[in-house]
Amino acid sequence: MKHLLLIIAAAALLSACGEKVQTGAAGKQDAAAYNGTGKPFVDAGWKPGDKTSWELHLKARGQNSQNEYSRTN
């Protein structure tokens, strides 16, 4: 009985010596860009949440704004 009490007391006292769980160090999960921001300052022409739509939109935007050879003869 005395041993049991000692074990319980030791367990209670030493429980404070344990390490805290460090969930923050694992890093946050970043949301994919194609999910959009939910804000009004979004370029029109694609559907937030649709990856293919977002990819096609960015390719079209890149070509239209950066490749003048596609706009000239």
Next chain:
Amino acid sequence: MARMKFVCDAERCIECNGCVTACKNEHEVPWGVNRRRVVTLNDGVPGEKSISVACMHCSDAPCMAVCPVNCFYRTDEGVVLHDKDICIGCGYCSYACPFGAPQFPSQGTFGVRGKMDKCTFCAGGPEANGSQAEFEKYGRNRLAEGKLPACAEMCSTKALLAGDGDMVADIFRNRVLQRGKGAEVWGWGTAYGSRQAGQPAGAKS
């Protein structure tokens, strides 16, 4: 989609620093931190070339390899980002980066080196897309708005190209073919001095 990449056409860059200004304005980057800058080779010499440099979002990023707290991550689009809540500001990434991309704000107490800041390809960070917390730590998330990086979109001569690697490579390749020269301007020959096609014999590369 392949990987998001920057390509700077040194034949077109006029050293206007429009990309630098666009970046600083878009993300409200503090004084002393330059996520993007323009580097000029042979400044003042006829034929000088300029190139706009920022984080190149390496496919095998040395900053990721050396980070002791593993704060870097790569998105599905190949954009190298980092978590400022994990970063300890040690500076290893700045020693490892061949482009000098990692920047360290020094407005803290006694000018202490703060957490690393770098180009995000306008893709924000691990906070919620478009949130105030994301903007304050990493700047605007233009990719999630269906836009390309502000630096490339603001480039007046379209020297700086950004977007899907295949697409920007196609645009640049087409330019080189159309102008019939330019492959020798930036590459192995410029960096290491070997002769390449298009360079006159005896010219300093």
